[in-house]
Amino acid sequence: MDDKTKELNAIATAMVAPGKGILAADESSPTIGKRFAALGIESTEENRRSYREMFFSAEGIQEYVSGTILYDETIRQSASDGTTFPEYLKKLNIIPGIKVDTGAKDLAGHPGEKVTEGLDGLRERLAEYYELGARFAKWRAVITIGDGIPSDYCLEANAHALARYGALCQEAGIVPIIEPEVLMDADNTMETCYAVTDKTLHTVFGALYRAGVKFEGMVLKPNMVVPGKKSGQKATVRQVAELTLEVLKKNVPASVAGIAFLSGGQSDQEASAHLNELNKLGGAPWPLTYSYGRALQTAAMETWAGKPENRAAGQAAALLRARANSAATYGKYSEQLETAGV
Ligand code: 13P
Numbered sequence: 001m002d003d004k005t006k007e008l009n010a011i012a013t014a015m016v017a018p019g020k021g022i023l024a025a026d027e028s029s030p031t032i033g034k035r036f037a038a039l040g041i042e043s044t045e046e047n048r049r050s051y052r053e054m055f056f057s058a059e060g061i062q063e064y065v066s067g068t069i070l071y072d073e074t075i076r077q078s079a080s081d082g083t084t085f086p087e088y089l090k091k092l093n094i095i096p097g098i099k100v101d102t103g104a105k106d107l108a109g110h111p112g113e114k115v116t117e118g119l120d121g122l123r124e125r126l127a128e129y130y131e132l133g134a135r136f137a138k139w140r141a142v143i144t145i146g147d148g149i150p151s152d153y154c155l156e157a158n159a160h161a162l163a164r165y166g167a168l169c170q171e172a173g174i175v176p177i178i179e180p181e182v183l184m185d186a187d188n189t190m191e192t193c194y195a196v197t198d199k200t201l202h203t204v205f206g207a208l209y210r211a212g213v214k215f216e217g218m219v220l221k222p223n224m225v226v227p228g229k230k231s232g233q234k235a236t237v238r239q240v241a242e243l244t245l246e247v248l249k250k251n252v253p254a255s256v257a258g259i260a261f262l263s264g265g266q267s268d269q270e271a272s273a274h275l276n277e278l279n280k281l282g283g284a285p286w287p288l289t290y291s292y293g294r295a296l297q298t299a300a301m302e303t304w305a306g307k308p309e310n311r312a313a314g315q316a317a318a319l320l321r322a323r324a325n326s327a328a329t330y331g332k333y334s335e336q337l338e339t340a341g342v
Helices: 003-015 029-038 045-056 085-091 122-131 152-171 190-211 237-251 268-281 294-304 308-329 335-339
Strands: 021-024 065-070 095-099 104-106 114-116 136-143 175-182 258-261 288-292
Touching: 003 065, 003 095, 003 136, 003 152, 003 175, 003 258, 021 294, 021 308, 029 045, 045 085, 045 294, 045 308, 065 085, 065 136, 085 095, 104 136, 114 136, 114 152, 122 152, 136 152, 136 190, 152 175, 152 190, 175 190, 190 237, 237 268, 258 268, 268 288, 268 294, 268 308, 288 294, 288 308, 294 308, 308 335
Parallel strands: 021 065, 021 288, 065 095, 095 136, 136 175, 258 288
Antiparallel strands: 104 114
16 A cells, blocks of 8 residues: 555544444535424524534544534534534544535436536545545435336446546545445335345446545445335345345455445334344455444434424434444444433
8 A cells, every 4th residue: 555545544444443433414404404394493504503513512422433424514614612513523533524426416318317416626625625624525326226227327427426536535635435325215126226236336346446546545335235115025134234245245345444334214223233233244354334324313303303402312312323333333233222221
C-alpha cells in the first residue's frame, strides 16, 4: 500500500472497528421531512438540528458508533454548546462522514430504473467537505427489481458513477462508502435478489477496478439477500445470512477494508438478527458491521416525537438499537437484549 492508501485504510478500518458501526443520519431534508410528517413533527431546520443533536449526544453512543453520515445541512450546523457537529463528533471519537450524491433520478429511456447523480463539481465539493471535517463519504445507487429489470445498462451506468465518485473521494483523502442498493420492496423471491445482487456487485467491482479505486481504502455498503417484501416468501435468519455471505464472497475482493450493511426497510429486530447471524457464520475475510439509517433511528425518532421532554427517552431508544447492533457485530445479539433496558 502507498502512503495515501495507508491513510485511507486507517480511516476505513476505524469505521468498521470491532463492536462499532455507522449511523446513517444523512437523510436529505425532503426525506427526513417525510419521516417527521408521518409522526406529526414539523420539519423546521431547528427541529432537524435538535433531533440530530439528541441522537449524537446520547451518553455512550461512541462505544457503538464509529462514524456518522451527515447531510449537507447538518455538517454546517452546531450543537447547543456552539460546537459545530463535525467538531462535536470528533471530540467523541466519532468520524464525521457526508452524503455527496444528489439523489437517484429516472434513467432516461429506461422506465422504472434510476441512476444516481452528483458527479459534476464533486471534486470541489469534496475539498470543502474535507475542510469541514468529513473523512468519509457516501453515494447510494438504487437498483430496482421488476419485469425485465434491472437492465445491464442501468447496472453499468450506476457502477460507472460509483467508480468515478470513489476515485474522486480517494483523491481528496476521503474514504468512499460504495452503496449499490438492490431494493427489497418488490414481489421477487430471495433467489432473484441473490441473482441481481450477484450481477450488481460483479458490475460495480469491475468498474471500481478499472477506475483505480483502492479496495483497502473503501467500505462497501450492500443490501442483504432477502425475499422481496411483496413476495410472501419467508426466509429464515440463517438463510438470509448464508446467501448474503455467499454472494459477497463471490464478488468482493478480500482487500476491501470492511462491509457495513444498509437496513433497507428491514424491521429493527430483523436487521440486528441478520447481522448477528452473518457474524456467527464466520469465515468472512472482512469485518461485517452496520451502516443503518432506519433500523437505528426509527424507534428513537418515534419516541422523541419532536418534544423536548422526550429527549432522554429518545436517547434511551437510540442506545438500545446501537447496543443491539454492536452486539451483533460479535455474533452476541439475543432477543433478551431487546428488553434488557438501558
Ligand atoms: P437504511 O438503513 O434505512 O436503508 O439507510 C441506510 C442508508 O444510508 C441508505 O442510503
